[in-house]
Amino acid sequence: MHIRKTRPDGNCFYRAFGFAHLESLLDDSKELQRFKEVAAKSKQDLVEEGFTEFTIEDFHNTFMDLIEVCEKQQNLQDLWSSFNDQNVSDYMVVYLRLLTSGYLQRKPSFFQHFIEGGRSIKEFCQQEVEPMSRESDHIHIIALAAALNVTIRVEYMDRGDGEVNHHTFPEGGDPRIFLLYRPGHYDILYK
Numbered sequence: 001m002h003i004r005k006t007r008p009d010g011n012c013f014y015r016a017f018g019f020a021h022l023e024s025l026l027d028d029s030k031e032l033q034r035f036k037e038v039a040a041k042s043k044q045d046l047v048e049e050g051f052t053e054f055t056i057e058d059f060h061n062t063f064m065d066l067i068e069v070c071e072k073q074q075n076l077q078d079l080w081s082s083f084n085d086q087n088v089s090d091y092m093v094v095y096l097r098l099l100t101s102g103y104l105q106r107k108p109s110f111f112q113h114f115i116e117g118g119r120s121i122k123e124f125c126q127q128e129v130e131p132m133s134r135e136s137d138h139i140h141i142i143a144l145a146a147a148l149n150v151t152i153r154v155e156y157m158d159r160g161d162g163e164v165n166h167h168t169f170p171e172g173g174d175p176r177i178f179l180l181y182r183p184g185h186y187d188i189l190y191k
Contacts, residue, residue, distance in 0.1 A: 001189060001190060001191055002189075002190040003180060003187050003188065003189060003190070004016075004019070004020075004187060004188040004190070005187050006019075006185075006186060006187050006188065008184075008185050009133055010132070010133030010134055010135050011090075011093045011132060011133060012185050012186045012187070013135075013136035013140065013141070013179070013186045014092075014093040014096040014097060014136070014144075015083070015089060015092075015093055016179050016186045016187060016188045017096065017144065017152065017177060017179065017186075018066075018083075018092050018093070018096055019079070019083050019188065020177045020178070020179070020188045021035075021148075021150055021176065021177050022066055022067070022069075022070050022079055023076065023079060024176050024177065025067075025070045026070055026074050026075070026076060026079070031176070032067070032070060032071060034149075035067065035148070035150070036064075036067050036071070038148055038149060039063060039064060039067055039148075040064065042060070042099055042102075042147070042148075043056060043057070043060040045102060045106075046060075046098055046099070046102045049102045049105055049106060050105075051098065051102065056095070056098055058091065059091050059092075059094045059095040059098065060095060062088055062091035062092060062095065063091070063092055063095040063096075065088075066079075066082055066088070066092055069082055090132070093132065094132065096144060097129055097130050097131075097132075098130065099144060099147045099148065100125075100129050100140050100143045100144045100147065101125040101129045101130050101143075102147065103143040103144070103146055103147035104121055104124070104125055104129065104139070104143045105121055105122060105125060107143075107146075108120075108121040111139060111143070114138075114139045115139075135184065136186075138167070138169075141154065141169045142169050142170070145169040145170060145173075146170065150176055150177060151168060151169065151170065151173030151174055151175045151176055151177070152168070152169045152175060152176075152177045152178075152179065153166055153167070153168045153169075153175035153177070153178050153179070154166065154167050154168075154169070154178075154179045154180075154181050154186075155178065155179070155180050155181065155189060156181045157180065157181065157182045157183075158183075178190070178191060
């Protein structure tokens, strides 16, 4: 097993997911085309959910540009360089956060049961999902995996006994992405 470390800045889940998934697309042209279609349609889904098109357009364009890097270059170095550009990486994170928020808001009857403190789904998204540097939890992973139709497996390390538990999102799916979670932080895991 190998680990690719991600920046511990509260955006590590989205950064790890984004890089790991795009990296996996370098060797899978069929999945790349499916994902590109989902990503292209996602902007309209967000607009229909009430997001302002003008506000999300630059983030969506950057997201699509990253997918095109995978499609045209098929080179890990180019993808890695793109992710190490702070603006590109942050725009990708913002867009993944918006996709997560949009999906949560499309399924309020399901997700409302996971929200604590009497907040609405919209309030939760505005306070815990959309802002940069806010840590992610199960609810975020469930929503993003469903929004993009990508199965994610997270290996959870406990600080206490050193045991590792895993969860697959959605349950029963065939994971494409493997992440390692140590309390407060996600890294990419390669098996």
